Amino acid sequence: MGTREYLMPFVEVGRALSDQVDGYSVMHLIARRITETVGLKGSFIKMKRPNERNLELLGSFGLSEQFLLSEPNLLPGSLFFELPAETRVISDVKGVENLPEGKSLITADIQSLAVVPVEMERDVVAMVALFAGAPGDFDKTDLSFAAALAGEGVMAFHWKRIMETCISRERQYLKSFQDISEAVNSSLNVNKVMELAVTSVTEVMGVMGCAVRLLDPKTQQLYLARSHGIRKEFLEKGPVDAQLSMSENLAGKVVIVDDVFTDPRLQYRTAVVEEGIRKILSVPMEVRGKVIGVMRVVAGDRPSFTAEEVSFATAVAHQCAMALENARMYQRLKYEYQQLLVDFGYDGSSQ
Numbered sequence: 001m002g003t004r005e006y007l008m009p010f011v012e013v014g015r016a017l018s019d020q021v022d023g024y025s026v027m028h029l030i031a032r033r034i035t036e037t038v039g040l041k042g043s044f045i046k047m048k049r050p051n052e053r054n055l056e057l058l059g060s061f062g063l064s065e066q067f068l069l070s071e072p073n074l075l076p077g078s079l080f081f082e083l084p085a086e087t088r089v090i091s092d093v094k095g096v097e098n099l100p101e102g103k104s105l106i107t108a109d110i111q112s113l114a115v116v117p118v119e120m121e122r123d124v125v126a127m128v129a130l131f132a133g134a135p136g137d138f139d140k141t142d143l144s145f146a147a148a149l150a151g152e153g154v155m156a157f158h159w160k161r162i163m164e165t166c167i168s169r170e171r172q173y174l175k176s177f178q179d180i181s182e183a184v185n186s187s188l189n190v191n192k193v194m195e196l197a198v199t200s201v202t203e204v205m206g207v208m209g210c211a212v213r214l215l216d217p218k219t220q221q222l223y224l225a226r227s228h229g230i231r232k233e234f235l236e237k238g239p240v241d242a243q244l245s246m247s248e249n250l251a252g253k254v255v256i257v258d259d260v261f262t263d264p265r266l267q268y269r270t271a272v273v274e275e276g277i278r279k280i281l282s283v284p285m286e287v288r289g290k291v292i293g294v295m296r297v298v299a300g301d302r303p304s305f306t307a308e309e310v311s312f313a314t315a316v317a318h319q320c321a322m323a324l325e326n327a328r329m330y331q332r333l334k335y336e337y338q339q340l341l342v343d344f345g346y347d348g349s350s351q
Contacts, residue, residue, distance in 0.1 A: 006145050009033035013152050023157050027059025030153045034128065035061045038142045041110060041133040044068065045118075045150050047126040047157065048083060055081060055127070058157060063131065067108045070101075079115055083124045087143060089114045092135040105131075114138045116147045118154050126154040169204075173312045176200040180316060184323045193323040194226035197295070197316050202229045205309055207299040208277065211235065212285070212320055214293040215242055215250075222294060230298065237271045242294075246282045249294045254314065255282040258304050281305045283313050285321040292321060 012033060016026050027045055035043045042062025046055040060068055078100045079088070090096055091112050093105045105113070110131045118126040128150040130138060180200060183193045194212050201210040209229025213222035222240040245267035246255040257263045257280040260272050272280075281297040295317040297305075 005037060006141075009037055009149055010152065013149060017152070017156050023153075023160060024059065026156065027153045028061065029059070030149055031059040031128075032061040034130070034146045034149055038130065038146065041131045043128060043130050043146070044080075045126060045128050045153070046080070047154060055083070058126070058153070064108060067104060070104050079113070080129060083127050084115045084117050085124065087114065087116045089138050089143075091137050094135075109133055111135045112138075114143060114146075116143050116150075118147055118151050120151075120155060120158055125158060126150065170308070172204045173308070176204050177312070177315055177319070180319045184319050184326065190323050190327045191226065194320055195228075197320050198226050198228040201295070201297060201313055201316055205297065205299075205312070207297050207302075210295065210297050212293060212295050212317075213240060214285075214324075215291060225293070231275070234271060234275045237268050241267060246280075246294075249282055249284040250291055252284050252286055252289070252291060254284070254310060256280070256305055256310070257282075276300055278302070279305065281310065281313055283310075283317040285317045285324075287321050287325045292324060295320065 009030075013026065013030055016029055021029075031043045031045055034040070040062070042060065044060035044063060045058045047058050049056050057068060079090075080101060089112075090099075093099065093102060093111050093113065096102065099105070108131075110133065112132045112135050114130045116128050116130070117124040118128060128146050130143075130146055132138075180193065180197055183189075183196055198210040198212055201207070207229070209227060211227035211230055212225045214225050215222055220242045222242050222245065224235055227235055242250055246257070246265045248255050248265070255265065257265065260266060260269065260278055260280065266272055266280075275298075277298045278301050279299045281299075283295045283297075284291045285293040285295060295313060297313055299305075
């Protein structure tokens, strides 16, 4: 088969991607061009769903809905319902015993097939399946072509989903921040604000838990004010000394612990490890340049905290600090007002 016959599908798909054609339409186009170029009965492309086991059908051509929508076969050796670690070719379907999808293949008049993994950054994220109506092997060049063309669409799909996830997360950050800001501006109930803060941080960031600790300037201890998602037994493990537990917070610096096993800034390393905590984000709570407490986010095994997550936690910690300051100012003004009334001899009567 000539080079031009392989090249033209890439040109056509590239044009569709440049024109921002709907993603599923592009994937159907890719499946059609693979089928036509290689001379197959049909093909489909499936991709791993985020945080799910089932594969999503992105595009297909030449295959019946009954075949495409058949129930997942999760038996060992399943061909179409789990991503393949490597290319697998079956040159004669009828010659393979105990093939999980054998019956549906014969019903669809498919006699040979190949499943090819599609990789991104050395990770298999999708697959392209090729079906022929006659027994026979598949040319290696055809398999490489199918994987490369499917990869064009899968990459676009992958990055689009990442972008959509980022936008969705940003919206969650903004909504939570707005809710907390409204609580700060409309209420002097500091407990309500802190409860909303630790709950929002835990849920939006998808971490184990979050806690707010307030600094006692005399003892230099951090006293628990509010927490969410963290066991009471762990929180009561012992007094938390601001000088021994991520002391950089006292200088107004954000502390990120990426490895609790080796980081020297932990006061209770054994308890942290036994709790299943693997990463910690500790943000200072400041008012007019003075640290009055910390917000600590704890997580299990996960990637390092992103810049967006740090910014979100820092903004929420600032809101908590503002809520505390507003409450203190209110109490101080209330006291001064009452003292002023006493000085003027007001006894509470209306006469």
